[in-house]
Every structure is written in structure tokens, then in C-alpha cells.
Amino acid sequence: MLAGVAAVALLLTAGCSSSSADSHAASIPAGLAVEGYGTASAATLKALARDTAAIDTVGISGVSLTAEGGGVAASSEEALAILKKAHADGKKAELLMNNIDQAKGDFSAEIATKMLSSEANREFVISGLAGEVEHGGYDGVQLDLEYLSAANSDDLVSFVSELRAALPAKATISMALMASTSPDAYAAAGYDLPSLTADVDRFVLLAYDEHGSGFSEAGPVGGLPWMKEAVAALTSLVPAKKVDLGVAGCGYTWKTSGSGGVVTPAQARSKAGTRASWVAAQGEWTAKLADGTVLWWSDGRSLTTRANYAKSIGLHGVALWQISTGDRITRAS
Template identity: 30%
Template sequence: MRKSTVILLICLLTILSGCSWLPGLFPGRKEQLPALPDDHQDSANALPEREVVIYYCGDEGAIPGSKHILRQHHDKLSFVTGFWYQIDRSDPTRLIPMWNSPEEEIKDTVRMAHDHGVKVEALFHNLLYGSSAISEQVVTHLLTDRRLSEQLAHNLVELAKRMEFDGINIDIEFVPPSMRHQFTAFVGTISRALRRENIRVSLSVPAKTGDDPWNGWSGGYDYAALGALVDRLMLMTYDEHGWASETDGPIASAGWVERVVQHAVREVPADKLILGIPAYGFRWTSGQKNPVYLDYVTAMGPVWRGEAVLRWDNEAQVPMYRYGGADGALHRVWFENASSSSWKLDIMQRYGLRGFALWRAGMEDPDFWRLVGQKMKAERDRNHK
């Protein structure tokens, strides 16, 4: 073969090996991802203190639960937010334990956390009824009668005392924009009742880059008014592309997260804000309407098996890949790893937010906790019981 032909072939292969649009050409090859900070720290005392929160869940089939994260990384945690209670759709003053968890099982988690100096708040929500329409019906029912709010507030105080919760997290979603003021009043009723008893109140809110009171997803949430009523406002800075997205894309691109934070700090003091960090991903498949929810290990499976090439999206600052399935379908996977989380934690630090909350613990890249230890210390209450 002539020398010029060999050189031409080498150049062609070099060009093709760098093409991000040829996902299966070099299976098993990984692009160079951004490096994490090294393990060396000049002084542990130089690390900033931040509130480190995990959303704590039980096992859900193939989706791992959170108990092992509390056991292994309690020294890096400030708060556990237990995804434990669903509003009863037939009686919105009543709370139903998730996964039919017995009280003693929840109490065991509370004791484990407290033994390690980690505080616990219980989350209640209006989700997982089978459709978003039912979720909206539940919140509409709750907001139309002030007596229901007052009774629920009373029940929450009793629950927190009985279970020794340090706080309550309100995760009410699908609030109709037309009920924006009623929702603010509802949060005020709940918050006043709990805070009178020295029970912390946090509120999880949809992410938004500006305040459009008639936006169908986020219009019902007045950041400024709500932030004044609670101890912490927890920004759900994820699902930029997610369950409802027919097109694939990043779960939380760095630019979008920063725009959400920029809006939030204009409305609420930064030391009340908690940044949501996603630990998961989605797989979109051609011919299917909705994506599949993935933890980190499942998301990395095709890469580890040599079926796909891991890419890094330099605009979104997240990992992703595409590959063809055995059935001929095209799979597109976007997810989060420690490198993408590093960008988000830097945004949290840069804007002086109080801390972050990981949704959901157990789904994350194991390297995430090494990253947290390199960037911050968990804020702890020295007067913790």
C-alpha cells in the first residue's frame, strides 16, 4: 500500500473516532470527562459549612433505597428528608405512610440519624396516585376549605411530636396558577402551627427562571411570599427534561440551574435556599412516548458493557450517550454523575446558598460523596438533642 494511502486512512480514522455523532462506532471507548478535585485539602477547617440534605426513600423495585447512604455517609449529612407520607385523596387531613411502612420502621431511621447527629424531617406530598389530574384534585380540595388546612396542621404537629421529627417538608405539586394566593395561605397555616412548636418547616418548589403567575407548572408558587413563611425553600432544580418530555435532553443543565438560582436569590434570602441536585437520569427510546427512570449504575450499564460510548455535553455540563438497541430502536440517555454535580455545587457556593438536597439518595454516582467531602463540611446544630 502506498505511503500516502496509509496516511489518508490514519487521518480518516482519527477524525471518525472523535465524532460525537457516531455513538456505536467505537463501543466501550470513553471520552475524557472533567476531572474531580483531588483528595488533598490544605485544611479541613478551611472548608465552608453547608446544609447537606438527602431525600430519603425506600426501595422501589429496581430503584435502590437510601438507607445505606445514611449508614455510610452520615458524617457528611445535616438533614434527612424522609419521603414518607402521602395525603389521603379521600380525606386531605390524613396522611398515609408510603410503601405501607410501619411506624416502627420510620422510627428506627429517625433513631439511626439522631444517633449520628443528623436531623430528620418528614415529607408529605400529593403524588403517585396514578395521574397528575388526581394530584391536582387533591390540592384543589385541600386549598378550598381553610378548615382542612387547620386540621392538617394540627395533625402534622401531633405526628412530628410522636415520631420525634425535627421538621416537616411540604411537597405539594400541581398547584393550579389560579390558586396561587390560596397556596401561600395554606403554607402560612401549616408553618405557623409547626414553628410555634419549634418544628422546622421546609417547602419544595418547582424550578423557574422567572415569575410567570400563569405558568401551568410553576405559576402557583410565589417564591418571595413563600420564602418569608418557611425556614428553607428547596428548589427542585431538576427535570428540565424528564417524565413529561417527549424529546431527550439534560436533566439539569448548568446554565439552566444557574438561571433558576439567579431568579431565586432575587426573591428569597440566599441563606434560606437549598439547591436540588439530581442523582438520576432518563432513557428515551424511539417509538416510546415517555422516558425510563434510571439510577447511576443502570445508566452506566451500556457503557460498561461496551454497547455505547460515554459523551460529555460541554454546553449542559452533563454526561450522555446514544446507542442502537438489538431491536433497532435508538436509545438516548442523559444522566448525572459526580462531574456534573460538581458544576452544580459550584453554583450553590458561588451564590451563597445555604446548602443542597440530593434527589434521591441511593441513585447517585458513588463518587458524589467524595466530591462533597472535598468541597464542604456538613452544617450541624450543636444543640441537637
């Protein structure tokens, strides 16, 4: 879902995911759906308790494809605890399946290809996901397969169609999409969106990682002009009412020497102090520290800005990655 997956995991285990003051809370307009993502962790459970009144669906980042692409691990006790809390609060819960290489801590095109290109592997994976829905109690599955290519396109369509046939009729299938700014670029990224639309209930546009430490120069995490281009390209291919706008609840640092990293909005504010500046054209904050370190981050105000935009153009909703690092989410009165 976000570059630097391992860094985000370390951020959580280090205890840096505390909620921030209400003055930084996001305000979501009525009638717009909200999905809050979280890893299978105590930090997510705590954030869910904080944000539950504003959330409709909890996306639990729970299972990865095996290294050979022939299966998925079972949900952890932590994931099931979040599922239980979501249902107790009257919320839906989706199980996220990803193609993260656990040895490297990042998404793997090779692992995804091993699964998608093999009918037997697809069958094993689908069996595992169907079992999680039928016996674990998840309301649906979200496919977060990243760094695909056009060569994966037909197999991805087959996989989704086969998954739809295996799941109960009431179970949903959603799909996370890496952002592209042209229709052709979505096809090049392995997403045959016109063919996928029949079996996918909702597409989540991951409108972040326009810039990030370790893979680009300093810049907005997912600035408004770039985000709007990606939305326009996507909604030329699928109905707007099937699209959720993915928003980051974190930021990046770029140091003058050495490596940067991932920061929560609260950490960014603490580091930046009075140097923090809201860039309205990008809908994000930035700062340059005394030592030359540059920060860009997406916070509650950023989410509010994007939620209002999503509502104005008729999107289904917004999706925050992730609630344990982001600011509090509220509903507009």
C-alpha cells in the same frame, strides 16, 4: 420530586440502587449544607449509612395527602427507621408531605386544591403533620406540593402560616419548588414567594426535569444554563441563604420506539460503556447506544459541579433526589 415517581419506586424495589465506586463520588465543599432525600425504604437506610458523614439533613418522603385532601397517612415503620438512624447519626430529619395521587403514581393538582381550598381540610392536615413532629420526633416538615397554579397562591400562604402557628417553634418548614426561569413563572405556578418567605425557613429548588422520557425530547435532566436561569429568578424573590439547590441522582433513557425510563447513574454507566460523554456546558453525561437509545444522566460529578456553584453564589446548600439512586456523597478535604 421527580417525574416518573412510580418508575423510581420500581427502580428501588428491583434492587437497582446499589452504591457505585468512589471514583464517581460527589465532593461537597465545606460550609455548604446537604440534604439527602429518600423514600421510606430499606434502600434509603442503606444509602444513609454510606453517606451519613456528608449529610446534614435527611428528607424522608413519607406521607401523601389523602385523595379527598382532608388528611395525611401516618409515617410508616420504614420512615421511622430512617428517622431513628438519622438522629442516631446526629442528623436532622424532615418529613416530606406531597400531593401524589397514589392510584396514578404522580402528583395531583386536584388533590392539592382540595386540601388548600378548604379551611377544614387544612386544619386536619396540619393536625396530622404537627402530630408527626411532636410525637414522631421529626425536626421539621417539607412541603412538596407540585403542579399548582396561581389560583392556589393565597390558600398556600394561609396553609403555611397556619402550619407555622401549629408547629413547635424549633421545628422547621421547608418547601420544594418546581423550577421556573422567570419570577412571573413562579407566581403562575402558585408560589407567592415574598409572602411565603416569612414562614418558610428554606426553599428547595427542584432544578431537574428540564427534560425527561415521556414528557420531552431527549436532553439534559437539569442542564446548567437552565438551572442557573431558575436560580437567578428564584433568588430575585427570596434570599439566597434560604435556597437549597435540588439535584437529580438519576437519569432518563429515550428509545427510538416504545417508552424510555429512569436509570441510576450506575445503570447509565453500565449501558453506555465507552459511549458515555461528559457535556461540560450542561454538567451532565450523555450517550447514544447502538440501537439508537439516548441517555442523559446526573451523577456524582454533576452534584459536585452544582455544589461548587451553589457555594459560589451564597446558597444555603444542595439537596439530592435521591441518595439511594445517586452516587456516594463525600465532603471535600
